[in-house]
Amino acid sequence: MAEHPRRIVMLVQNGVTGDSRVQKEAESAAAAGYEVVLLGASPTGKAQEWAVGGATVRLVPVDRVFDRRRHEARRGWxxxxxxxxxxxxxxxxxxxxxxxxxxxxxxxxxxxxxxxxxxxxxxxxxxxxxxxxxxxxxxxxxxxxxxxxxxxxxxxxxxxxxxxGDRAWRRLDPALWDLELSFGPVVDELRPDLVHANDFQMLGVGARAKLRAAAAGRDVKLVWDAHEYLPGMKSWKDHPWWKDAQLGHEREFAPHADAVVTVSGTLAEMLRERHRLPALPEVVMNVPDTGGTAETPEPGLRERCGIGPGTPLMVYSGAPLEQRGLHILVEALPALPGVHAALVVSYPHWRYVQRTQARAAELGVADRVHVLSYVPHRQVVPFLAEADLGVIPIHHWGNHEISLITKFFEYSHARIPIVVSDVKTMSELVHRTGQGEVFTAEDTADFTRAVRSVLDDPEAYRKAYAERVPLGDWTWDAQAKRLTDLYERLLGA
The missing domain is CATH 1.10.287 (Helix Hairpins)
Known part of the structure; x- marks a missing residue:
């Protein structure tokens, strides 16, 4: 009788659709023969389910009761x-x-x-x-x-x-319990052989599931996929206790991971030192999946912007967070006559995006600013390839200095010049390859200079992709094999 495939439960605290990394991981694990269930948080408050490749995606309703700390629920006599x-x-x-x-x-x-x-x-x-x-x-x-x-x-x-000590997150940010109380019972019901916890907030959910399984006599392996270096991140919530709570939560549960995965070699070294890990984390870069049948987006980027092929177009693709600096594209437009800006963002309704659009109207450039939603991850590269350049205007935060972020690889595979702020890792790589220009972060005048340099001679930057950019190494097939090899070491062939 054929053995039942090993079951992997992947955890992520978002709604999955805008997270290309977890989708690619789930597809690759399913293609390697594992039964994969990817659990995310439902943005609608209702359970949802669909398939991505051979994996099942289930969105879990999360009841956000603990967003208010205990003292905020008391009367202030x-x-x-x-x-x-x-x-x-x-x-x-x-x-x-x-x-x-x-x-x-x-x-x-x-x-x-x-x-x-x-x-x-x-x-x-x-x-x-x-x-x-x-x-x-x-x-x-x-x-x-x-x-x-x-x-x-x-x-x-x-x-x-x-x-x-580290357990103080229970008082400083009890909202972490909302994830446990919503996801924990679902994980237990699925009885996984391995839990793959993405990012720091789901680490505790995965660790507790592993401990409960051990108490019930089942061996469950835990893989922690660290997307960010938490000490170098800007807080997600505007509360002075939030960051300390997340740091304590991560320190408490990191020792329970059987293996750690992360996105760059620099971050791997920093995680090993910070958590005294017995082994260097496996590096699985978040590069595009260029294998299989290419999917052409319909309509394309320029059609959605309502412009023709001869109109200069710069694009920002990613989460619309203020520390990502995308508003600089709008601020520069008055000095870039005829140039259009496409903001391809995961949450077009967020207030920061609305403020950016209002600023475009104040500057008289609203007709040249186009806010667009994400396309499926297999369409991202051909979608972005219609732009004349891709922008990474992130500010100087510790985590930004060490990252090679997703959009860097997406712009590279789209073979468009990159205009990046002078954050350490990415600016050094762009200087080395010649695939774009570097500008001083948050400096609109210097950003404008960099954009003009690219638009004046785009082919000088595009030829770097044929000569100096290692696109062959930046493919998902190679990264996915590292991940599935790790699963095999933990679970057996």
Missing amino acids: LRSPLAYPPGPLAAYRHRQARAWRADLDTARAGGASPLALAPREAAYRAFWGWTGLRRKATRRLEADRAAAASGVDRLAARFWKAAL
Whole structure:
């Protein structure tokens, strides 16, 4: 009787569709003969399921209860006695006052005399003033708690770190429990042979699943796929406790990984040193999947922008985060007459994208800025190839200095010149290969200079792809074999 294939459960905290790395990993593992279930977080709050290659994608609803820390769910008796308690009461009182105002206006319109309405008007004004004072106190209390900048908040953070050490994330950012409580039961039900946890937030989910399986007599291997160097990241949430919570969570659960995978050699060395890993993490670069049948996007990039082949076009492709610096494309357009900018982003509705579009309107260049959604990952390279240059305008953050990010490889396989900020690793590579220009991060004038240099002589940069850029090494087939070889070492052939 044929042996049942080993089951791999992959975990990621996003909605999968915009994450080309996890999709490629799931497809490659399935092609190697494993039964693969890729679990992501549902953006709609409803369970979803589909196939990617031979793998199954399941999106899990995540109930975000712990986004508010415990003290934010308590009444601030000492800090702000006038503030309403957490919950719907403040909104209810405001609505109640508006209804009272509408009732008075209706009575006046119906002919009631001012004298008859005077007592009710006085009572309304008193209620409006009192509730307004309390709502103002409530907003101030909520803002203070969100900033966690008071002496009480700083003292609380120091206390929990001293008392609990790395376990202090349970108090500093209990939202990590929302992932465990949503994903943990699903992982247990699937009874995997191996859990592949992508990024730092899913590491704890994978580690706890491994420990529960061991207690039940099953051997489950854990692979931690570290996409980022957490100490060098900008916080995802604007809260001073968030970063420390993630760092403690990562340190607590990193020792449970049977193997670590990451995206670059530099990051592998840094992770080994930081977590005292017994072996250097396996490097699986996030390069495009250029094998198989190419998929041509319909419509293409220029058609979606509404421009012809002769119009100069620069493209940014990636997540729309402020530290990624994509607004510099808009800021430069007044000095680049006739040039268009395509912003291909994972979340076009995010406020940063909307602010960038509003800024384009202020500068009078809105007709040359095109905000577009992602295309399927197999279409990315031909989609981007229609641009005249690709832009990587990221700011100086520790994690950015050591990264060779996905879009770098995508632009390279599209064989378009790259304009990159002077972050260490990517700028050094561009200087070495000659495939683009480097500019000073956040410097619009220098960015404009770099774009002009490329547009003035694009072929001088494009020829680097035939002469000096190692595109043959930057292919997913080679990277996927490293991953499946790792699975085989952990699970057996």
